[in-house]
Amino acid sequence: MKKGRLFVVSGPSGCGKGTILQEILQDPDLYFSVSATTRQMRPGEVDGVNYRFLSNEKFEELIAEDGFLEYAGYCDHYYGTLRQPVEEHLQAGQNVILEIEVVGAKKIREKCPDAIFLFIMPPSLSELERRLRKRGTETEEVVQQRVSQAAREIQCADSYDYVVVNAELEQAVAEVHAILHSETCKNQNKKEIIREVLKK
């Protein structure tokens, strides 16, 4: 049985990561791993879709059992990636996508050295600023904070396997598709294929 591949996607807020993933996840062969959190569910959110909402006790129990590929505390709440669903889907031969910020991604790299890391970039910081302002949902102060945060995150992009610049959505989606496709035929089980082909 061929194991699935684990893909980790990072990119600053406003880079278009969510829209790209939405397109990519049309593929039923991909499993998107939903993060777990202890924060309150907000109106409109669905457990298991936006997050897996866990109690503080349950989350800490899972930490004690090494149940997370990575986790972190942020604004008095925990956020983390559950190990079990990821490993089950990989074992079943399905490819898994995690969307995760740069610090969490670094932890995943240590636990899963075979994972493939993609960083989605805006074409420039000024374009990112324009996109964030266009949303109209954030104050100017928050926009400036996000741009500074983006600049810090982008400096980590060098350690990713692939950097995709999202200047044109369609082109960026095509690039991510190509990466997923080629990495899944970059078989780790070449020996097995060779044996099969030579058999008859």
Place this chain on the structure above:
Amino acid sequence: MKKGRLFVVSGPSGCGKGTILQEILQDPDLYFSVSATTRQMRPGEVDGVNYRFLSNEKFEELIAEDGFLEYAGYCDHYYGTLRQPVEEHLQAGQNVILEIEVVGAKKIREKCPDAIFLFIMPPSLSELERRLRKRGTETEEVVQQRVSQAAREIQCADSYDYVVVNAELEQAVAEVHAILHSETCKNQNKKEIIREVLKK
């Protein structure tokens, strides 16, 4: 200036390598490097298309100048990959494809460690045999020789970066496309992109 990537494609006779490359080379951004040889031009062949036809003296002069990425003698003639056109196109930012057998590919790997190696496989040896026989151009003896030769070559496939099984032409072409696309966005110059994005 972004340097082009070098792709080396191998695969046994009858695996459909030529047909796949014909599809792939519709892309004008790819440069296909034509091998040089000292054998006689055959009726219908065109210099610079099928081969670059060179005199024995010229070929040996180029060997002395380290003018080949690889070369070999076969049936009293030389065959080789000229270094200069490959390097010029790579420097100009163009991606280059070489079609080459397994021994030559191994030599290229030593000289060009950044090259990407693709091996095209038939789905099975019996299917390869069927395809070779269907051509109707070879004697049964030659078909059997080719199948044995294919088995030997397939054993080298493990050292290639990608193994593409050509069971369905369309799917194999899509896989090779994805490999080329993703490898060209697997930027060797991530640092430069990051610097550009952070500039403004």
